[in-house]
Amino acid sequence: MEDVIVVENLFMDYGSGDVLKGISFKVPKGQIVGYIGPNGAGKSTTIRIFLGMTSGYRGTVKIFGEDIRDKYEYKRRIGYVPEIVELYDSLTPIEYLNFIGSIYGLEENRLNNKIDELLNLFDLYEVRNTRISSFSKGMKQKLAIISSIIHNPDLIFFDEPITGLDANSAMVFKEMMQALKKEGKTIFYSSHIMEVVEKVSDRIILLNDGRIVADGNFYELKEKVVGSSLEDIFNTLTGFTNHSEIASKVVEIINS
Numbered sequence: 001m002e003d004v005i006v007v008e009n010l011f012m013d014y015g016s017g018d019v020l021k022g023i024s025f026k027v028p029k030g031q032i033v034g035y036i037g038p039n040g041a042g043k044s045t046t047i048r049i050f051l052g053m054t055s056g057y058r059g060t061v062k063i064f065g066e067d068i069r070d071k072y073e074y075k076r077r078i079g080y081v082p083e084i085v086e087l088y089d090s091l092t093p094i095e096y097l098n099f100i101g102s103i104y105g106l107e108e109n110r111l112n113n114k115i116d117e118l119l120n121l122f123d124l125y126e127v128r129n130t131r132i133s134s135f136s137k138g139m140k141q142k143l144a145i146i147s148s149i150i151h152n153p154d155l156i157f158f159d160e161p162i163t164g165l166d167a168n169s170a171m172v173f174k175e176m177m178q179a180l181k182k183e184g185k186t187i188f189y190s191s192h193i194m195e196v197v198e199k200v201s202d203r204i205i206l207l208n209d210g211r212i213v214a215d216g217n218f219y220e221l222k223e224k225v226v227g228s229s230l231e232d233i234f235n236t237l238t239g240f241t242n243h244s245e246i247a248s249k250v251v252e253i254i255n256s
């Protein structure tokens with residue numbers, strides 16, 4: 001199976017020490033990878049390097065078989081939902097998606113049809129001509145998801161994609177990931193919602209303080225660590241066992 005992402009010995013230092021400390025992995029075509037880790041572990045940094053948005057890294061990153069350093073063409077085949085969604089607030093969904101579609105050179109009639117159908121499926125058709133500035137967080141998130149896939153990318157990066165989505169939309173999103181996988185798409189997905197990662201991922205990579213501390217499917221991770229859920233495994237492998245103590249202290253302090 002073709003490797004869509006190959007990472008070899010990746011280091012990143014923003015100026016005050018390494019935040020990625022030599023990570024290596026390969027992602028074959030059609031795999032859904034859940035990329036998890038505590039706040040500040042380096043997940044977004046990794047994704048931003050893959051997207052060519054963060055430079056100055058050491059090591060090698062190959063996407064679609066090519067070293068991405070100083071390359072742009074591969075980005076046409078990539079979709080991305082960032083952790084913090086920033087859309088052009090003064091535009092309407094129709095204007096925004098037309099703008100995105102034109103960047104990718106999609107043919108106008110086909111693009112217009114796609115836009116209407118996707119807005120309808122994500123329950124945004126009624127507000128298609130309303131300015132994005134008035135949208136709720138979840139509505140903006142749904143629009144960001146549409147804009148990340150409208151050009152039919154082969155590799156999709158989702159950084160906390162379901163934050164703000166209601167239960168129905170989150171379910172659609174999870175099903176959509178499986179449907180995209182069936183089409184041979186590769187998905188690299190970062191989230192703090194362990195139940196979802198556990199369910200949708202073919203493989204889970206756990207990053208802690210810039211290093212990979214676990215890499216395998218959920219059942220492989222379970223064999224390594226005694227625990228019934230991904231949350232237990234996460235806590236154990238990141239050395240976090242004092243959640244009850246911290247919670248009690250917080251309440252103690254506000255009571256004092």
Ligand SMILES: Nc1ncnc2c1ncn2[C@@H]1O[C@H](COP(=O)(O)OP(=O)(O)OP(=O)(O)O)[C@@H](O)[C@H]1O
Nearest residue numbers: 014015019037038039040041042043044045046083
């Ligand atoms: N532009 C930047 N300049 C300097 N330091 C940065 C920059 N971006 C990230 N960092 C630092 O790099 C480290 C990793 O951050 P990153 O955002 O990659 O973590 P993360 O795993 O995505 O965290 P979270 O779960 O909170 O989103 C953190 O210590 C962060 O402060």
